Amino acid sequence: MAEAATGALRRTLNLRRPDEVYNAIIDAHRDLDDDQCRAFDAGLILLLANHVGDADVIAEALAAARLSLNGGSRAD
Amino acid sequence: MSSYEYRHYPYQRPPELDGKGKRRPVVIVGAGLAGPTLALALAVRGVASVLLDEDDTVSNGSRSICQAQHSLETWDRFGIAQRMVDKGITWEQGEVYLHDTPIYHFNLAPEPGHKFPAFVNLQQYYVEEYLFDRCLAEKLIDLRFRNKVVGVRPDSKGVVLDVETPDGRYTLEADWLVACDGVRSTVRHLLGLPFPGEVFHDQFLIADIRFTSDLPKERRFWFYPSFHPTNSVLLHRQADNVLRVDFQLGRDADPEEEKKPENVDRRLRQMFGPEATWEHEWCSVYTFTCRMMERFVQGRVIFAGDAAHVVSPFGARGGNAAVADVDNLAWKLARVLDGTSPASLLESYCSERRAAAQENILNSTRSTDFITPKFPASRAFRDATLALAREFPFARSLVNSGRLSVPTIQPGSSIDTPEGDTDWLRGPAPGTAMVDAPVVNGRGGFLVDHVGPGFTLISFAARAVDLPELPAGMTGVMVAREGSAPSGWTALQDRDGLLRQRYDGRAGTAYLIRPDRYVAARWRRPDARELAAALRRATGHG
Numbered sequence A: 001m002a003e004a005a006t007g008a009l010r011r012t013l014n015l016r017r018p019d020e021v022y023n024a025i026i027d028a029h030r031d032l033d034d035d036q037c038r039a040f041d042a043g044l045i046l047l048l049a050n051h052v053g054d055a056d057v058i059a060e061a062l063a064a065a066r067l068s069l070n071g072g073s074r075a076d
Numbered sequence B: 001m002s003s004y005e006y007r008h009y010p011y012q013r014p015p016e017l018d019g020k021g022k023r024r025p026v027v028i029v030g031a032g033l034a035g036p037t038l039a040l041a042l043a044v045r046g047v048a049s050v051l052l053d054e055d056d057t058v059s060n061g062s063r064s065i066c067q068a069q070h071s072l073e074t075w076d077r078f079g080i081a082q083r084m085v086d087k088g089i090t091w092e093q094g095e096v097y098l099h100d101t102p103i104y105h106f107n108l109a110p111e112p113g114h115k116f117p118a119f120v121n122l123q124q125y126y127v128e129e130y131l132f133d134r135c136l137a138e139k140l141i142d143l144r145f146r147n148k149v150v151g152v153r154p155d156s157k158g159v160v161l162d163v164e165t166p167d168g169r170y171t172l173e174a175d176w177l178v179a180c181d182g183v184r185s186t187v188r189h190l191l192g193l194p195f196p197g198e199v200f201h202d203q204f205l206i207a208d209i210r211f212t213s214d215l216p217k218e219r220r221f222w223f224y225p226s227f228h229p230t231n232s233v234l235l236h237r238q239a240d241n242v243l244r245v246d247f248q249l250g251r252d253a254d255p256e257e258e259k260k261p262e263n264v265d266r267r268l269r270q271m272f273g274p275e276a277t278w279e280h281e282w283c284s285v286y287t288f289t290c291r292m293m294e295r296f297v298q299g300r301v302i303f304a305g306d307a308a309h310v311v312s313p314f315g316a317r318g319g320n321a322a323v324a325d326v327d328n329l330a331w332k333l334a335r336v337l338d339g340t341s342p343a344s345l346l347e348s349y350c351s352e353r354r355a356a357a358q359e360n361i362l363n364s365t366r367s368t369d370f371i372t373p374k375f376p377a378s379r380a381f382r383d384a385t386l387a388l389a390r391e392f393p394f395a396r397s398l399v400n401s402g403r404l405s406v407p408t409i410q411p412g413s414s415i416d417t418p419e420g421d422t423d424w425l426r427g428p429a430p431g432t433a434m435v436d437a438p439v440v441n442g443r444g445g446f447l448v449d450h451v452g453p454g455f456t457l458i459s460f461a462a463r464a465v466d467l468p469e470l471p472a473g474m475t476g477v478m479v480a481r482e483g484s485a486p487s488g489w490t491a492l493q494d495r496d497g498l499l500r501q502r503y504d505g506r507a508g509t510a511y512l513i514r515p516d517r518y519v520a521a522r523w524r525r526p527d528a529r530e531l532a533a534a535l536r537r538a539t540g541h542g
């Protein structure tokens, strides 16, 4: 993938009630098996990506999300 | 099996076999879609060619059925496009289904006022038949059936070919050889040139069948329909009440089993129900590849069409790209042959059409990945897109059942002039294809009728006296509110106001259109010096 421009993706809190949003996401997955989770997340990502609408932000988020694979370390 | 009667065109003993050959400026190998179109486009410019084909008939099977607007405009130059429109099925609408429910309807030609529709569906054998008829009537084209190229020896001045015929073998010398000999190009093999790319393993079954009842005119595409629940199906109408049904079979299907008429009929019966009746026209199981040569011009040998690049059938890009290739090539080769341009002009054929092939391959690979996802996450996103599509319009736009062929964009070509003015609201930029609009010139017509075969300047003006001075080698089309056309100019009225709208044509605006109907340059108010510089650049003298 092309190197994402940095600075487009928000790094500081943008949620008024962060615990509620976080738990709403978790709760939405609670009754789903792994395949259903994958399907659900795919739909969710598409909906949110369209809402964000900014290809640079999305590209940066795609790169940043890889951090979740390595417990937060940059090496991948 | 087929209702189409394959004509066998006569073979004639070539004069070279009796020692009466002479060196030819252009030899074209392959009379599919690209070869005859090139021969005709050269003939329009007064260039003679020899066109060789190993066969003596048209395409075996329907193959390419969707003939795009840009191709029709090219064929219109030879007077055969109307015949195709009359015989074919004009369609602009399509419907995408998930299971058995429509989720997305599209219209490819939302705007009126074009001479030709977005697509005409016509079997490749008809297109080739009309091309052959026209080639056989053209004195500058020497079309030779059952002449198979078996040897190619390039040298610095040209190429020597070995050609096999029913009467034996002969050699033919040419200044330029154009290989339009298809995906398995003999010329490419003989020269040992690589054809790198990607191989796809999914199999598809094509069944072309003739129906007697009323048929849908639109394109229909199903994901997981109840009559083929594990995969996708495409349905498309062709001339003579023929339907194309294209079943995705997956990787593991046995092609010989699938092709058996009883198995094809079983699938069709599930699809069309107990009442329908049909006859078989053509049946084939295919897989596909996406490949492209590194260079389309190799000394005096030029490659075009499938010989130079191939894509998946999704998007109807193969045949239409082949036509666009030779449209791009013909005027350049004609200029190189008559010495008005240097041979380096052909470099722009290579770079522009490679960029186009890349765009086609990218689009076709994306469609392929959507239709046949390669890994579980890809499938999850595809299925989520389909599931959301009914309710969310944005997701409909992501559904990719083939992004249908439109003229590719060739930005930044060395022969186009970068834009100086920046206040364009609309209109085709350099590197994009011109757009058509209705005009009046004595009688009704379309802009495409007044462009070419050379370079054309489209000028918008308040008064004819405001027009810029035309450099030699350019004809003018004036869209003026008053005054009659000076010499070298044709006056057009903007019938519905669409011309000014589509070109953002304020007074003073001018577009330089290349012979292949791509925009070379545009200005808000060019002077004679700028026009001449753009023309020099576009003809390889820049």
Ligand SMILES: Cc1cc2nc3c(=O)[nH]c(=O)nc-3n(C[C@H](O)[C@H](O)[C@H](O)COP(=O)(O)OP(=O)(O)OC[C@H]3O[C@@H](n4cnc5c(N)ncnc54)[C@H](O)[C@@H]3O)c2cc1C
Residues within 6 Å of the ligand: B029, B030, B031, B032, B033, B034, B035, B052, B053, B054, B055, B063, B064, B065, B066, B067, B124, B147, B148, B149, B150, B180, B181, B182, B183, B185, B186, B187, B206, B286, B304, B305, B306, B307, B313, B315, B316, B317, B318, B319, B320, B321, B322
């Ligand atoms: C199932 C299917 C569906 C398709 N649908 C579409 C569509 O809807 N729209 C679209 O635009 N495209 C479509 N295509 C692609 C299209 O058919 C090709 O891209 C197109 O035919 C390419 O034209 P061409 O002239 O480059 O090659 P071809 O049409 O393959 O012509 C090559 C010619 O060279 C001749 N030849 C080969 N070797 C020699 C030799 N040694 N000596 C002399 N002659 C030789 C052959 O006889 C042949 O006539 C489809 C293809 C398939 C298979």
